[in-house]
Structure formats: structure tokens, C-alpha cells
Amino acid sequence: MVTKKEVAEYAGVSTATVSRVINGVGYISSETERKVRKAIEELNYIPNKLAGNLARNKSNLIAVLVEDLINPYYMALVDAMVERASAENYVVAVFAIKNRDVRHVLADLAANRVCGIVNLAMFTCDFSCYDIFTEAGTKLINCTADSSMVMINYRSGMEEAMSYLRDNGHKNVAFISGLEEWLTYKDARVKYFIDNRSRFGFSEDTAVLSADYPMSKAYDVGYALAGELIDSGKKTDAVICLTDMMALGATKAFFDRGYSVPNDVSFIGCDDLEFTEYFNPALTTISVDKRAEGFAYIDYILGKTSEVTEISTHLKVRESVKNISE
Amino acid sequence: MVTKKEVAEYAGVSTATVSRVINGVGYISSETERKVRKAIEELNYIPNKLAGNLARNKSNLIAVLVEDLINPYYMALVDAMVERASAENYVVAVFAIKNRDVRHVLADLAANRVCGIVNLAMFTCDFSCYDIFTEAGTKLINCTADSSMVMINYRSGMEEAMSYLRDNGHKNVAFISGLEEWLTYKDARVKYFIDNRSRFGFSEDTAVLSADYPMSKAYDVGYALAGELIDSGKKTDAVICLTDMMALGATKAFFDRGYSVPNDVSFIGCDDLEFTEYFNPALTTISVDKRAEGFAYIDYILGKTSEVTEISTHLKVRESVKNISE
DNA sequence: CTGAAAGCGCTAACAT
DNA sequence: ATGTTAGCGCTTTCAG
Numbered sequence: 169m170v171t172k173k174e175v176a177e178y179a180g181v182s183t184a185t186v187s188r189v190i191n192g193v194g195y196i197s198s199e200t201e202r203k204v205r206k207a208i209e210e211l212n213y214i215p216n217k218l219a220g221n222l223a224r225n226k227s228n229l230i231a232v233l234v235e236d237l238i239n240p241y242y243m244a245l246v247d248a249m250v251e252r253a254s255a256e257n258y259v260v261a262v263f264a265i266k267n268r269d270v271r272h273v274l275a276d277l278a279a280n281r282v283c284g285i286v287n288l289a290m291f292t293c294d295f296s297c298y299d300i301f302t303e304a305g306t307k308l309i310n311c312t313a314d315s316s317m318v319m320i321n322y323r324s325g326m327e328e329a330m331s332y333l334r335d336n337g338h339k340n341v342a343f344i345s346g347l348e349e350w351l352t353y354k355d356a357r358v359k360y361f362i363d364n365r366s367r368f369g370f371s372e373d374t375a376v377l378s379a380d381y382p383m384s385k386a387y388d389v390g391y392a393l394a395g396e397l398i399d400s401g402k403k404t405d406a407v408i409c410l411t412d413m414m415a416l417g418a419t420k421a422f423f424d425r426g427y428s429v430p431n432d433v434s435f436i437g438c439d440d441l442e443f444t445e446y447f448n449p450a451l452t453t454i455s456v457d458k459r460a461e462g463f464a465y466i467d468y469i470l471g472k473t474s475e476v477t478e479i480s481t482h483l484k485v486r487e488s489v490k491n492i493s494e
Numbered sequence: 495m496v497t498k499k500e501v502a503e504y505a506g507v508s509t510a511t512v513s514r515v516i517n518g519v520g521y522i523s524s525e526t527e528r529k530v531r532k533a534i535e536e537l538n539y540i541p542n543k544l545a546g547n548l549a550r551n552k553s554n555l556i557a558v559l560v561e562d563l564i565n566p567y568y569m570a571l572v573d574a575m576v577e578r579a580s581a582e583n584y585v586v587a588v589f590a591i592k593n594r595d596v597r598h599v600l601a602d603l604a605a606n607r608v609c610g611i612v613n614l615a616m617f618t619c620d621f622s623c624y625d626i627f628t629e630a631g632t633k634l635i636n637c638t639a640d641s642s643m644v645m646i647n648y649r650s651g652m653e654e655a656m657s658y659l660r661d662n663g664h665k666n667v668a669f670i671s672g673l674e675e676w677l678t679y680k681d682a683r684v685k686y687f688i689d690n691r692s693r694f695g696f697s698e699d700t701a702v703l704s705a706d707y708p709m710s711k712a713y714d715v716g717y718a719l720a721g722e723l724i725d726s727g728k729k730t731d732a733v734i735c736l737t738d739m740m741a742l743g744a745t746k747a748f749f750d751r752g753y754s755v756p757n758d759v760s761f762i763g764c765d766d767l768e769f770t771e772y773f774n775p776a777l778t779t780i781s782v783d784k785r786a787e788g789f790a791y792i793d794y795i796l797g798k799t800s801e802v803t804e805i806s807t808h809l810k811v812r813e814s815v816k817n818i819s820e
Numbered sequence: 821c822t823g824a825a826a827g828c829g830c831t832a833a834c835a836t
Numbered sequence: 837a838t839g840t841t842a843g844c845g846c847t848t849t850c851a852g
Contacts, residue, residue: 169604169626169630214601214604214605214626215605216548216605216607217605217606217607218544218547218548218551218553218606218607219548221544221547221548222542222544222545222547222548225544227544228606229555229585229587236573237569237570237572237573237576238566238569238570238573238768239569240564240566240569242569243563243564243565243566243568243569244563244564246563246588247562247563247564247590250563250588250589250590251590251592251593254589254590254594254599254602257602257605259555259587259589259602259606260587260588261555261585261586261587261588262572262576262586262587262588263576263580263585264573264576264577264580266577267577268580273580275540276580276583276585278540279540279541279542279543279583280543280544280554280585281542281543281544300495300540304495385768387769387771387772391772413769416769416772416773417772419774420772420773420774420776423774442564442711443713443739443742445713446713446717446742446743446746447742447746447773447774448745448746448749448773448774450746
């Protein structure tokens with residue numbers, strides 16, 4: 169594999185000059201640049217990132233931390249991140265916590281001198297774990313509890329969803345959160361729901377159901393919680409679910425017990441996973457701009473954003489809500 | 495960040511010795527080892543992979559090449575690969591072809607000196623593109639047309655699926671392949687179906703439908719093809735789909751036209767994506783051991799396998815096939 | 821505008 | 837069993 173030195177010799181310049189034209193930094197005469205580019209071209213030179221990484225003691229690796237990867241939402245996020253990162257010659261690597269000591273994983277990240285970490289997992293770990301990274305200037309997303317640089321604005325989506333339910337005659341709407349209780353009341357979706365349901369004329373007496381997501385799978389949680397909801401005997405016209413996958417499980421529970429969706433109960437999910445369009449019925453959902461979210465993460469890590477980025481949400485109407493106003 | 499040299503000094507040995515205990519190679523007295531481990535521990539030393547990679551001119555990066563990542567099957571595969579790779583201190587990075595010149599992507603891989611490439615994309619590219627890698631000793635999976643080191647044995651799964659349909663009284667079974675025609679007849683699932691349908695007493699007159707997967711999304715293809723199937727007016731008791739996502743789209747097409755699944759038509763998918771259990775009806779599918787597949791890829795890249803690995807498949811019966819024998 | 825040269829932290833002969 | 841040392845290929849001052 170041809171090295172920078174060979175290119176330099178071939179072009180009759182120094183390696184420093186070659187570096188300059190490649191990295192587009194510093195002054196170079198157009199004549200020299202031409203020669204160098206020609207040499208690169210003819211020799212088919214491919215810069216060795218390994219060496220570059222070491223020289224600047226910083227890799228072009230961006231780490232995505234997940235519990236496990238079996239989650240369509242993450243998939244969409246990672247997809248977007250890869251797209252954005254590769255445009256800047258960065259590489260996105262996936263690290264999973266599943267069955268591993270978090271400290272080991274963190275050590276892995278450190279050993280590979282990742283330049284940024286996007287934490288999509290929900291493990292708990294005291295912040296001192298991250299000292300090593302903050303010290304090294306690694307950009308962290310979602311690693312500490314405090315102010316995130318990108319926030320999903322669920323207000324608009326929730327507002328639309330609740331208006332839509334109201335306009336379609338629903339009054340008894342439950343919320344399947346699935347999160348642990350202490351998280352449930354911190355979640356922006358749940359909070360908005362609770363704080364505003366009376367404003368939309370909904371009953372205050374409907375259930376907000378917690379469980380242990382994301383420890384358990386979203387659809388399992390949805391299925392179980394919907395079962396509880398049915399068993400409770402509470403009158404419910406519609407249910408909003410924290411995520412689409414939860415809605416998938418929850419609707420299934422209703423089907424399994426002989427109910428029809430949306431004839432007997434209406435459903436609204438959240439996330440807008442693209443294939444939920446093909447669910448039966450097609451899922452009405454709060455759409456999150458996952459691509460923008462993924463882009464924002466990368467932009468932050470690459471230092472291209474200063475202020476916090478807000479990700480928009482809106483309702484995507486499909487078939488899972490029935491008009492029951494007479 | 496503390497370096498190997500500092501550890502060596504602290505322990506009163508040379509860097510080579512430290513390397514030896516870390517990499518567990520060569521002889522070291524237990525006394526020295528103890529001292530070194532103590533130094534590592536007390537100094538909180540984390541080896542710098544960047545330097546190591548450069549020194550051996552080979553990275554610990556394994557690349558996964560995808561068209562895009564929005565595919566639950568890949569997700570499961572990547573998940574498994576990450577698990578296996580991290581156990582050996584390798585890192586899995588995702589590279590996407592979408593909207594990019596394949597040659598650029600390949601150059602990226604080369605620039606990062608990846609030690610292996612798992613090609614999950616389906617782009618065409620003459621093999622000379624890979625010369626640079628074979629020359630460098632990079633392990634390649636699915637990059638050239640010839641013999642793969644891991645093969646999914648669809649026979650058993652298909653056999654079970656077809657027996658099951660036969661035993662449930664189905665005679666007119668269609669196959670939604672979705673692949674382009676020239677690929678359709680190369681695919682093991684399709685081939686098995688065509689070669690054996692008469693043996694199971696199925697009509698030879700049923701459709702095998704092609705399209706342009708994976709250029710188009712599986713569920714879109716499934717939806718469109720199922721529409722064609724319905725329009726054709728051909729009698730069909732059951733349909734087998736190349737993938738679960740295709741089945742999702744296909745069943746939706748039937749629902750949208752007023753049919754009931756499985757009352758009017760039965761469905762069998764393939765892949766056993768875990769959440770298809772929650773489809774309505776729960777999808778009966780040919781289960782592929784995706785974890786084993788992912789593991790096999792990594793094992794091959796890491797040089798832990800010599801002979802070709804075979805991935806097993808079997809039918810997972812759920813609710814999408816109805817017994818129509820009277 | 822360009823070149824020389826000193827690292828980056830680690831590996832792997834080669835010595836001892 | 838352990839130490840010495842010459843790179844790995846690139847970046848980046850510092851001179852000129």
C-alpha cells in the first residue's frame with residue numbers, strides 16, 4: 169500500500185506538502201497542488217487513517233452505545249448517523265452493553281480513543297465513569313443526566329395527537345408508558361399527557377401504565393400492560409403508547425382478547441417507524457424526525473453545532489383511530 | 495492519559511515486558527507479572543489501540559456494509575456481530591452505500607484498514623474493487639460471488655413450511671420472492687419451492703412473483719406483489735414470502751382489499767424477526783438462526799473457522815396459517 | 821510557500 | 837526472562 173512518502177517523492181515535494189493538500193490546510197501554490205494531486209491519482213494513494221489517528225491522538229471513531237441493537241428506532245438513528253458521519257470521514261461503531269460490565273465497555277471506548285459517544289442505552293453509571301472522556305475532550309451525548317444538546321420536542325406531536333383524539337370523540341384515553349414509574353413521570357410525552365388531558369376534555373380517571381421498559385422489550389411490555397388495562401375493566405376509548413413497538417404489542421393484546429382495533433379501541437403510537445404503515449390497522453403515530461435526530465448527534469460531536477437542536481414531532485394520521493363522535 | 499512507558503517505569507521494567515503481560519505472549523516471571531499488573535491497576539492504564547493498530551498496520555475494525563440500515567434482519571445480525579466481536583476486543587463499524595459512490599465507500603474501508611468486511615449490501619461491483627483488500631489480507635464476506643464461508647440452509651425450513659401447508663390442506667400456494675427475476679431463480683428458498691412443490695402435491699400453476707427487492711423496500715414490494723396476485727384472480731390458498739417484512743406488506747394488501755388472514759389466505763414468512771410474533775395474525779415463519787449467522791461472520795473474520803458454517807432454519811408455527819382440509 | 825524533523829504510543833525483532 | 841530499539845505512516849511545529 170502506497171504511503172504518503174512515496175507520493176511525496178513521486179511528486180517531488182515533501183510529505184508535509186502532501187499533507188497540506190490532502191487536508192486542505194496551509195498555503196500551497198496551485199502548481200504544487202496539481203503535481204501532488206496527480207501523484208495521488210496515479211499512485212492510487214489512500215491515506216492511512218490509523219497513522220493519522222495516532223498522530224493527532226484522536227480517532228475518527230464515533231461510538232454508539234446501546235443496550236442491544238434490536239430496536240428499530242435505534243436502527244433509524246444509527247442509519248442517519250452513519251450517513252452524516254461518513255460525509256465527514258468519520259466512522260460509526262456500535263457498542264452493546266448487553267451482558268457486559270459497563271466499565272469494560274467504557275474501557276473499550278477509551279482504548280479506541282473514540283472522539284464521541286452517543287449513549288442510546290439506559291444503564292446507570294455514576295458520572296465519574298466519564299471523567300476519562302471529558303478530560304480527553306470526547307464529546308458525550310446522553311451520558312450525563314444534565315442538559316442534552318439535542319432534545320426531542322414531543323409537545324407538538326402530543327398536542328396534535330390529543331386534539332385529534334378529542335376531535336374524534338374520545339374522552340377516555342389511557343396512556344401506556346411502560347417505563348418504570350420514576351421515569352414515567354419524567355418523560356415529556358407522559359408529562360404532557362397528564363398535564364393537559366383535562367384541557368382536552370379527557371377523563372382524569374384513566375390509566376397511565378408503568379412497567380420496566382427498556383429492561384423488557386417494548387412489545388412485551390405493551391402486550392402485558394394492555395392486558396392489565398383490559399382486566400381493569402376501565403372504560404377506554406383510546407390508548408396512546410410511548411412507542412410504536414409498544415403499540416404493536418398492545419394492539420395484539422386487544423386482538424387476542426377478541427377486540428377490534430380501531431372499532432373497539434383506538435390507538436396512537438409514537439416514533440413513526442416506517443413499517444408501522446403496514447400494520448393492521450396502519451398505525452396512527454407521533455412522528456419523530458429520526459434523521460434530524462441522528463444528524464444532530466453527529467453534528468454536535470463534530471463540533472458543528474453550538475446551540476441545542478430541537479427535533480420536531482407531529483401526528484401522522486393513518487388508520488388506528490376511529491371517529492366515535494355521533 | 496497514561497502510556498505504556500509510564501507503566502513500565504512505574505513497575506521498573508521495560509515497555510516490552512508490559513506488552514508481554516498485556517498481550518499474554520512470551521515468558522514472564524510471575525513476580526514481574528504481578529508488578530506490572532499492579533502498576534497497570536494503580537495507574538489506571540488503558541492501552542491505546544490507535545498505536546497498536548498502527549504498529550501492526552491493521553485495525554481492530556470490522557466493517558459491515560449495508561445499503562441502508564433500515565432492516566430488522568441486519569439489525570439482528572449486527573447485534574450478534576457486535577456481541578461476538580467485542581468479546582475479542584474488535585469493534586464493529588457500519589458503512590452505508592446509500593447515495594454514495596461505492597468506490598468511495600471502499601476507499602473509506604481501505605483508509606481505515608479494516609480487518610474484515612461483511613457485505614450485507616447487494617450492490618454490484620467488479621471484483622477488482624476488492625483487490626486492494628485481498629492483497630492486504632482483509633477477510634471478506636459476501637464480497638465476491640463465489641463460495642461463501644457461511645451458508646444458510648433454507649432446505650429444512652422450507653421443507654417444514656411446505657409440509658405444514660400440505661398437512662393443513664393447502665394446494666394452491668404462491669411464492670412472493672420480490673427479487674429481480676434473475677435473482678429469484680438463484681435464491682435457495684425459491685429454488686427449493688419450485689423444485690419440490692409437486693412433491694408436496696401443490697399446483698404447478700401458482701405464481702412466483704418477482705420485483706426489484708432489495709432496491710425497493712421489502713414491505714412495499716410485498717404489498718405491490720400481493721396486489722398483483724389478487725388482481726391475477728388465480729386461486730391461492732397460501733403464500734410464502736421471501737422475508738417477514740415482505741409478508742407484512744403482503745398481508746396488508748390482502749387486508750386492504752377486504753380479505754382476512756388467515757381465513758381467506760394463509761401466510762408464511764421467513765426470517766423470524768422477533769416482533770412478528772405480535773403481528774395480527776402472529777406470523778408463522780421460517781426461523782433463521784441470525785445470532786449464529788452473525789457469530790459465524792465474525793468467527794470467520796477472526797480466523798476462528800476453517801470449514802464453512804451452516805446456519806440452520808426451521809418453521810416457527812404461529813397463527814397465520816389456517817387448516818383448510820375438511 | 822515549502823521542507824526537515826520530532827514525535828504519537830505501541831509492536832516485534834533482535835540482543836542479552 | 838527481560839531490555840533495546842527501530843520502525844508503523846502521518847501531523848505539525850519550526851525554520852527557511
